Amino acid sequence: MILYSHTGDSLGVHKYSDYNVNWSPVYLATSWYFYKHDSATGYDTSKIDLDVCRKRAKEMKKGGIHETTGPLVLDIEAFNFGEGNWEYAQKQLISAIEIYREELPHLRMGFYGVMPRRDYWNPVLYRNNPANEIYKDNYKKWKKHNTLFRSERRDSLSYKSYQGLADYVDFISPSLYTFYSDIPGQLLYMEENIKEARRYNKPIIPWLWTSYHDSNSALKYTYLGSYYMQQQFDLVKEMEVEGVILLNWNVSDTPQEFFEVLSSL
Numbered sequence: 001m002i003l004y005s006h007t008g009d010s011l012g013v014h015k016y017s018d019y020n021v022n023w024s025p026v027y028l029a030t031s032w033y034f035y036k037h038d039s040a041t042g043y044d045t046s047k048i049d050l051d052v053c054r055k056r057a058k059e060m061k062k063g064g065i066h067e068t069t070g071p072l073v074l075d076i077e078a079f080n081f082g083e084g085n086w087e088y089a090q091k092q093l094i095s096a097i098e099i100y101r102e103e104l105p106h107l108r109m110g111f112y113g114v115m116p117r118r119d120y121w122n123p124v125l126y127r128n129n130p131a132n133e134i135y136k137d138n139y140k141k142w143k144k145h146n147t148l149f150r151s152e153r154r155d156s157l158s159y160k161s162y163q164g165l166a167d168y169v170d171f172i173s174p175s176l177y178t179f180y181s182d183i184p185g186q187l188l189y190m191e192e193n194i195k196e197a198r199r200y201n202k203p204i205i206p207w208l209w210t211s212y213h214d215s216n217s218a219l220k221y222t223y224l225g226s227y228y229m230q231q232q233f234d235l236v237k238e239m240e241v242e243g244v245i246l247l248n249w250n251v252s253d254t255p256q257e258f259f260e261v262l263s264s265l
Helices: 013-018 050-062 083-103 121-128 133-147 183-198 226-238 256-263
Strands: 002-005 027-029 072-074 109-111 207-209 243-247
Touching: 027 050, 050 083, 072 083, 083 109, 121 133, 121 183, 183 226, 207 226, 226 256
Parallel strands: 002 243, 027 072, 072 109, 207 243
Antiparallel strands: none
């Protein structure tokens, strides 16, 4: 399993080497690479601006990224992927990735957190209470939403087949960040989200965070601890993902014991 870090050289390769940890860089394209930006009003996230995509892709090519194979993760978190907006959303995302492919054809590309939509409670509640009709219905709705990006989806009236977003990516990159201290719940949520990612029939490179997610006001940014992280690494290895991307891992603030966990990957 490959260990990726999107913070690149700022981590210091020699610090990894000191602890016998092998790593590979991953490139991340966020809002700056997709939306118009105004210094006064910020990003216009109402639509992906294809001219901005073209400009940023050319800048990345000029910077030498085209000489690598990536991977490149396209992170468009502000975009609306609502149920009624799926066709428009897919067209926008497909147009964006096609532009980046034209300029950077050697890079492997995927979208952060789109396929599947990250969900903790619906799969966890259903798996723990499968007889509950409300939990079952919400679980089915989550799975149905994830199906929107698969090519085999058909319009119920015209029976028209759609080429889904999954056909345009080289890997699936689900977000599996940690929200709670409940280890069994975390592992169950990770397992369900990875199973959904597998339905797209592409290699899987999930995102993990060594700290609690910032939505948890009591625990946000608190280091998970080596045991908790080991449990998560064991699960993704067991489920045979290609690799994992570690978010915001600051080497200088990381306990030495965590390097021992990494060296076992």
